[in-house]
Structure formats: C-alpha cells, structure tokens
Amino acid sequence: MYCTECGQQISPTVKACPGCGCPLSANGKADARTTDIFAILAFASFMMGFWLLPILFVPAGYIFCIVSKYRLKENPQLKGRWLQLTAAILGIGEMLYLFHTLNVSPFSQQ
Numbered sequence: 332m333y334c335t336e337c338g339q340q341i342s343p344t345v346k347a348c349p350g351c352g353c354p355l356s357a358n359g360k361a362d363a364r365t366t367d368i369f370a371i372l373a374f375a376s377f378m379m380g381f382w383l384l385p386i387l388f389v390p391a392g393y394i395f396c397i398v399s400k401y402r403l404k405e406n407p408q409l410k411g412r413w414l415q416l417t418a419a420i421l422g423i424g425e426m427l428y429l430f431h432t433l434n435v436s437p438f439s440q441q
C-alpha cells in the first residue's frame with residue numbers, strides 16, 4: 332500500500348507513515364479526512380437553536396464548540412476548524428438574537 336499523503340510505499344501493519352508521519356487507521360486509510368464530531372454537533376446545535384429551544388441549544392452549542400476547539404488542538408489531523416469557526420460566529424449571532432428575544436416582553440407588544 333501507499334501513503335495517501337506522500338505516496339511512499341509503506342507496510343500495512345504500521346500505524347503511521349515512516350516518511351511523513353501521517354497517521355493511518357487499522358484499515359490502512361489515513362485519518363486525515365475525519366471531521367471532528369464536536370464541530371459538527373456545535374454547528375448542528377446552533378442551527379437547531381434558531382427555531383427550536385435556543386435556551387437549550389445555544390449553551391449546548393457553546394459546550395460542543397469548546398470541546399471541539401480542544402480536540403482540534405490535540406489532534407492536528409482532524410478536520411473541522413472552519414466548521415467550528417462558523418459555529419462560533421453563528422453562536423455569537425444567535426446569542427444576540429436570544430438576548431433580543433428575551434428583552435421583548437409579551438406585554439409590550441400591545
């Protein structure tokens with residue numbers, strides 16, 4: 332088999348390419364294409380929060396976002412930095428939207 336990153340011929344039994352250090356999973360494929368699940372969860376939570384229980388999904392989204400940030404820092408081969416950043420921006424926007432919604436009293440509308 333060949334390394335997906337540098338193309339060097341490598342043994343299927345090794346865990347990482349000896350040439351470039353690219354990590355390899357058990358089936359021989361590089362792990363580099365994996366997107367961090369917490370970045371996906373953060374993005375999904377903030378999207379959900381726009382039309383369903385923002386009081387629940389916004390804090391959840393922030394927790395996922397922070398977990399994702401640490402996971403991405405510790406695992407450089409993980410993807411999802413842009414997704415995590417997009418989620419963070421979405422979260423800030425949603426936070427402002429949430430504060431706006433909470434400030435509007437139902438009595439002031441009539």
Ligand SMILES: [Zn+2]
Pocket residue numbers: 334335336337338339348349350351352353
């Ligand atoms: Zn390699």
